[in-house]
Amino acid sequence: MVKVLVILYNGGQAAREEPRLLGTVENELGIRPWLESLGHELVVSSSKEGPDSDFQKHIVDAEVLITTPFHPGYLTRDLVEKAKNLKICITAGVGSDHIDLNAAVDHKIQVLEVSGSNVVSVAEHVVMSILLLVRNFVPAHEMIERGDWQVSDIARNAYDLENKVVGTIGAGRIGYRVLQRLLPFDCKELLYYDYAPLPPAAAEAVKARKVDDLKEFVSQCDVVTVNAPLHEGTRGLVNAELLKHFKKGAWLVNTARGAICDKDAVAAALKSGQLSGYSGDVWNVQPAPRDHVWRTVKNPLGGGNGMVPHYSGTTLDAQARYADGAKKILENYLSGKPQEPGNVIVGIGKYETSAYGKR
Ligand code: NAI
Numbered sequence: 001m002v003k004v005l006v007i008l009y010n011g012g013q014a015a016r017e018e019p020r021l022l023g024t025v026e027n028e029l030g031i032r033p034w035l036e037s038l039g040h041e042l043v044v045s046s047s048k049e050g051p052d053s054d055f056q057k058h059i060v061d062a063e064v065l066i067t068t069p070f071h072p073g074y075l076t077r078d079l080v081e082k083a084k085n086l087k088i089c090i091t092a093g094v095g096s097d098h099i100d101l102n103a104a105v106d107h108k109i110q111v112l113e114v115s116g117s118n119v120v121s122v123a124e125h126v127v128m129s130i131l132l133l134v135r136n137f138v139p140a141h142e143m144i145e146r147g148d149w150q151v152s153d154i155a156r157n158a159y160d161l162e163n164k165v166v167g168t169i170g171a172g173r174i175g176y177r178v179l180q181r182l183l184p185f186d187c188k189e190l191l192y193y194d195y196a197p198l199p200p201a202a203a204e205a206v207k208a209r210k211v212d213d214l215k216e217f218v219s220q221c222d223v224v225t226v227n228a229p230l231h232e233g234t235r236g237l238v239n240a241e242l243l244k245h246f247k248k249g250a251w252l253v254n255t256a257r258g259a260i261c262d263k264d265a266v267a268a269a270l271k272s273g274q275l276s277g278y279s280g281d282v283w284n285v286q287p288a289p290r291d292h293v294w295r296t297v298k299n300p301l302g303g304g305n306g307m308v309p310h311y312s313g314t315t316l317d318a319q320a321r322y323a324d325g326a327k328k329i330l331e332n333y334l335s336g337k338p339q340e341p342g343n344v345i346v347g348i349g350k351y352e353t354s355a356y357g358k359r
Contacts, residue, residue, distance in 0.1 A: 007066070046071060067089065101345065129279040139154060165188050255281055
């Protein structure tokens, strides 16, 4: 019998009414009947912080851990050391930075994610976020709700995306899909910054130019979008120093991970007008505290904030795909079948991907 521990977010009333909210505690990725019919034990909870949490209580003897980036159970090195039975961590979604991957390597714990499962969901959100910042959408909508009507107050900071330079930090599955979706907007140029070059035909298909120096890259962009995983090489990458090299009044979209952008430096840049806008769905701590500065910070004209809770990759379409993918990974594990190579982040004792940093 295998003990499977699953940490998901609470779905509440919504999950009781909408069974397609599979990534919730209530709907348990849809795996309970199947797993119990095989005689395995399933523990599902949202309680993840502190020594009394279900996460910390059950991790000591669980063999399989399934987590979601939307409500991350942070598996620190300390917890890895206590998890004596743990063999495999499965991320229901994409992005496994909440697991200490180096500790997983050291302790021969595999880490897999459902690669590709929500990359279109995120790419669409990125394009939407770029548009809502560039076109000054949020203050326009707020004005309408307030009952006001003053077109010039909005138009003074609204632009077209056409003829702007847009660049992505990271041109993997999501970054590339963002570039593909931007192509019809007739941007002046599409740029990317990534140590892994796109295959020439792929770069040509989206007419993207690689820039090797990050400061040079951001200094050429009107819009920067972050689409790289969080690891040692990207934590705090967009900090006060780098923000100085952005074009004055650029827009920044980050749906990758909150901690890639320095919280206070971004807030200060938006407040001063060095950035015209910041948008995304990821936060350095999740759930974000009520007083997190990114909830309310605005540019000097009172707009430029497109922040939402972490949901771009958890649309109902995405949940169907990552619930199914997580189940397949678990099924392979339980029956000793090989895993899809593209899903393996950490194999037994080593990284199987170069996306989490050049090593
Ligand atoms: P991917 O592995 O296909 O692509 C990541 C790319 O980033 C790779 O090309 C890699 O070389 C590049 N990269 C890594 N370090 C870099 C660095 N220091 N500078 C520049 N480029 C670097 O991953 P995918 O599917 O595109 O996802 C990227 C990230 O997006 C995930 O790791 C996750 O953190 C985030 N994500 C967010 C979601 C959301 O709901 N907001 C949902 C899914 C993913």
